[in-house]
Amino acid sequence: MLFRVDPSSGLPLGEQIAGCVRGAIADGSVRAGERLPSAREVARSLGVNMHTVLRGYQQLRDEGLLELRRGRGAVVTGEASPRRAQLADQARALVSDARALGLTDGEVIALVKASLTGG
Amino acid sequence: MTMSPTPRRTLVAAAPALVACGAVLVTYLSLRDRLPDRLATHIGPDGSADAFDSPGAFLAVIFGVQLGFGALFAYLVHWIRSVPGQQRVLAVIGGGAAVLTGWMVVALLRANAAVGGDAGDVRFSGWQAVVGFAAAAVYGLIGWVLCGKNPAHVEAQPTATATATAPRLGLRDTEVAAWSRLAGSRTLPALGIVLLAVGLVIGVTAGWPSGLTSLVPGGVMVLLSGARVTVDRRGITVTPAVAPWPRLNVPLERITEASARRVDAFRDFGGWGYRARPGASGIVLRSGEAISARLTTGDAFVVTVDDAATAAALLNTLADRRRADGG
Structure with missing residues (x-):
């Protein structure tokens, strides 16, 4: 699993780290059940704050891709398929596109809800 | 350039099997008239016979075992x-x-011939075994000399052909990167845990000194069968998957170039675990893909792990960057 972050880019580092893991799940180089290095190890490797890495990992947990266990590190969930990781990526793209258009959070949720009921 | 000792060593390994078959055949033919119809083929711990068979079946088994093992060892000598x-x-x-x-x-054929008819009376002295082991030891010494000295330099391992030659990972100047992956088998740690459990049961029921015989190898197996391999600004780091210690680190300044290659654990390194041999050392937990880092000393440091190509490319990029920084 390759982590690469660019501190000079506008994107928060935690988000960049989450993006690396999502990409690795999406392209199949990391599979369900695989154990990722702990947030502390990643932080030491990249020379960033551990809480930054944890923020990225927590984001992945909220997306259902990662399971965080105290003392046991981060494990890719059984549901984390490449398609699922791509879906999480698309959701992020939707949000950033909506923000670029000046939509509020409420409007984004309303948009998704409308798609859900319409489907 | 020294000659390969392999042909000579193949003879040392396999010739005694042929000679032994010849000796057994000659002994059988010369004693044939005095042998019982059913030979005593196995001797119990008290020195008397406890298994019997016809001479034909007995000889067939002996020849099969001798020639089979002779061929097996000849193959192993070639293979390694x-x-x-x-x-x-x-x-x-x-x-x-x-x-x-x-x-x-x-000796068994002679003992059979000595009783003159009833194989049930066959007695076999423990001394025969002692003499047999002594003969084997004497042959061992002679064979050791006949094998000849080990060649000083083995040509760079023939199976270890590079699958990718020093690729780089494209990183922007402001980018930082790290690579990490678990290496090793899933079965070994499971086996280790079983051993630990058995050790606990033995410890509770039969006392802890006996339990240790299972606990210690179990613990070692769990500790060393899985490893986390990390490539980052500190070079290559290998730690047990389940503990942060012991930690093995090769810093970037000691690495000249890295590549991915395939290793055969037994053939290239003579086994599994932390391996050190002239010209190469490393962590070899299985055969297959491995990171191979050429060190400034000229030796290779090898770690078996999947996706080694990515790790090697990153290693090269990080080492380049370090050299460019004047490190």
Whole structure:
């Protein structure tokens, strides 16, 4: 699993780290059940704050891709398929596109809800 | 350029099996008239016979075992030719085992002939076994000398052809990167845990000194069967998957170039675990893909792990960057 972050880019580092893991799940180089290095190890490797890495990992947990266990590190969930990781990526793209258009959070949720009921 | 010792060592390993078969055949033919119809083929711990068979079946089994093991050891000697130290030991063990078996079978045939008719009366002195082992040991010494010295330099491992030559990972100047992956098998740690559990049960029921015989190898197996391999600004770091210690680190300044290659654990390194041999050392937990880092000393440091190509590319990029920084 390759982590690469660019501190000079506008994107928060935690988000960049989450993006690396999502990409690795999406392209199949990391599979369900695989154990990722702990947030502390990643932080030491990249020379960033551990809480930054944890923020990225927590984001992945909220997306259902990662399971965080105290003392046991981060494990890719059984549901984390490449398609699922791509879906999480698309959701992020939707949000950033909506923000670029000046939509509020409420409007984004309303948009998704409308798609859900319409489907 | 020294000649390969392999042909000679193949002879040391396999010739005694042929000689033993010849000796058994000659002994059988010369004693034939005095042998019982059913031979005593196995001797119990008290020195009397406890298994019987017809001479034909007995000889067929003995020839099969001798020739089979002779062929097996000849093959092994050939197979492990890139690790000359172990090749020599294998050759001597193969030859010595054939001497021991041959000796015992000849002695058994003579014991059968000595009773004149009833195989049930066959007695076999424990001394025969002692003499047999002594003969095997003497052959071991002679064979050891016949094997000849190990060649000083084995040509760079023939199986270790590079699958990718020094690629780089494109990183922007402001980018930082790290690579991490678990290496090793899933079965070994499971086996280790079973051993630990058995050790606990033995410890509780039969006392802790007995339990230790299972607990210690179990613990070692769990500790060393899985490893986390990390490549980052600190170089290559290998730690057990389940503990942060012991930690093995090769810093970037000691690495000149890295590549991905395939290793055969037994053939290239003579086994599994932390391996060190002239010209190469490393963590070898299985055969297959591995990161191979050429060090400033000229030696190679090898870690078996999947996706080694990515790790090697990152390693090269990080080492370049370090050199460019004037490090």
